[in-house]
Amino acid sequence: MASSKSKNTARLRAGTPVLITESVDEFVALRKQLYDEIRPDGIIEQGWVDDLAAVMWEIMRLLRIKAEILNGAVYMALQSILKQVWTEDFENLVVRNRAIEDLAWQWLANDSAAKAKVAELLGQHQLDDTAIEAEAFRIRAEDLEKLDYMLSRAELRRERLLTAIAAFRQGLGKLVRQVSDQLLEQVEPGQVVAIVKRG
Amino acid sequence: MASEKQIDANRRNARNSTGPRSASGKKRASRNAFSHGLSRPPFGAEYRRAVEALAARILADHGMAKDPYALASAREIAEADFELARIRRSKVAQIDRAHAFGRLEPQKFFRTKRDEAAWAAQYFLGATLGNIRPKCAVDTLSPMPEEEPQRTAEAVRRLLPDLLRLARYDARASKRRDRAIHALVSRRIKSKNG
Numbered sequence: 112m113a114s115s116k117s118k119n120t121a122r123l124r125a126g127t128p129v130l131i132t133e134s135v136d137e138f139v140a141l142r143k144q145l146y147d148e149i150r151p152d153g154i155i156e157q158g159w160v161d162d163l164a165a166v167m168w169e170i171m172r173l174l175r176i177k178a179e180i181l182n183g184a185v186y187m188a189l190q191s192i193l194k195q196v197w198t199e200d201f202e203n204l205v206v207r208n209r210a211i212e213d214l215a216w217q218w219l220a221n222d223s224a225a226k227a228k229v230a231e232l233l234g235q236h237q238l239d240d241t242a243i244e245a246e247a248f249r250i251r252a253e254d255l256e257k258l259d260y261m262l263s264r265a266e267l268r269r270e271r272l273l274t275a276i277a278a279f280r281q282g283l284g285k286l287v288r289q290v291s292d293q294l295l296e297q298v299e300p301g302q303v304v305a306i307v308k309r310g
Numbered sequence: 311m312a313s314e315k316q317i318d319a320n321r322r323n324a325r326n327s328t329g330p331r332s333a334s335g336k337k338r339a340s341r342n343a344f345s346h347g348l349s350r351p352p353f354g355a356e357y358r359r360a361v362e363a364l365a366a367r368i369l370a371d372h373g374m375a376k377d378p379y380a381l382a383s384a385r386e387i388a389e390a391d392f393e394l395a396r397i398r399r400s401k402v403a404q405i406d407r408a409h410a411f412g413r414l415e416p417q418k419f420f421r422t423k424r425d426e427a428a429w430a431a432q433y434f435l436g437a438t439l440g441n442i443r444p445k446c447a448v449d450t451l452s453p454m455p456e457e458e459p460q461r462t463a464e465a466v467r468r469l470l471p472d473l474l475r476l477a478r479y480d481a482r483a484s485k486r487r488d489r490a491i492h493a494l495v496s497r498r499i500k501s502k503n504g
Binding site: 129271 | 364402409459461462474491495
């Protein structure tokens with residue numbers, strides 16, 4: 112049973128943008144929701160809706176990752192700031208670096224004493240926690256810029272897909288109208304009434 | 311605006327930029343466009359059959375099964391569709407691999423090939439290559455985080471330049487498909503009107 116399930120997952124993943132660490136079921140649910148709302152008609156619209164699901168999945172992933180990239184840089188950022196603000200005399204550079212590393216770890220682990228110590232050190236220079244966030248941003252600026260570019264491209268793609276579906280339907284709508292106009296032109300007014308009545 | 315002298319200098323310099331000269335450089339440069347293999351359309355009978363089947367389905371959907379002019383557009387839609395799926399699979403596979411190993415390129419143990427050869431000569435033959443003392447490569451990548459979601463975030467962060475390249479391929483394939491769909495719909499409107 113487990114192997115058939117994993118086979119099924121592998122089959123689904125082959126055509127989906129789902130990573131090993133992501134949930135196939137959640138992606139399938141998203142795609143189903145889009146199918147239910149857009150109700151694609153024909154293989155072209157189905158392709159667009161599949162694309163839309165993939166693009167939306169990617170947008171959600173990129174937003175999650177953006178936050179995680181910043182979070183991942185907080186330790187480095189705090190160390191970098193502590194090196195500037197912690198001016199206390201240490202025995203030597205190794206001891207100082209060790210103390211900074213320890214304080215940064217404890218701060219990340221929400222240790223109240225470490226939090227108070229960091230706040231005190233920052234306060235001595237009229238700084239607060241936003242300085243850490245800003246430093247994390249600075250450290251990862253290049254990555255975040257690339258990520259933002261990818262996000263804006265994905266969002267543009269999503270907009271284009273929605274516009275394409277609407278334009279396609281409008282095009283088909285126009286076509287249906289033209290065909291029905293032509294049909295109506297071919298029949299006499301009396302026949303039209305009869306057709307409507309038969310309707 | 312550049313002066314005559316500058317233009318001449320640029321021309322002279324450009325004559326020197328004639329690409330790689332060594333055999334290995336030429337070989338490497340010949341594969342520049344194939345870094346992902348995505349700029350090259352896939353071949354093979356199975357792929358062609360799949361394209362033809364999808365194209366036939368697209369035409370049938372639009373009641374144009376017997377229109378030979380629409381067939382070209384339908385084939386292009388099918389090809390672009392498969393390419394988009396391939397790019398998507400490639401993106402997922404690359405992130406999954408970076409998630410597992412922390413990198414796509416295998417880890418280097420020596421700085422250069424020459425260092426590697428010097429080490430091999432020393433280790434296996436007990437010989438030295440000139441005065442070369444093999445230098446080990448320094449791995450500048452930090453270890454991957456163990457926990458999720460940090461590990462996936464780090465994998466994506468390390469792959470950002472590759473993912474940007476894939477995004478460009480993706481945009482091109484999407485545009486090609488959209489253009490082909492537009493051509494197909496226009497053809498259908500014209501044939502109904504005509």
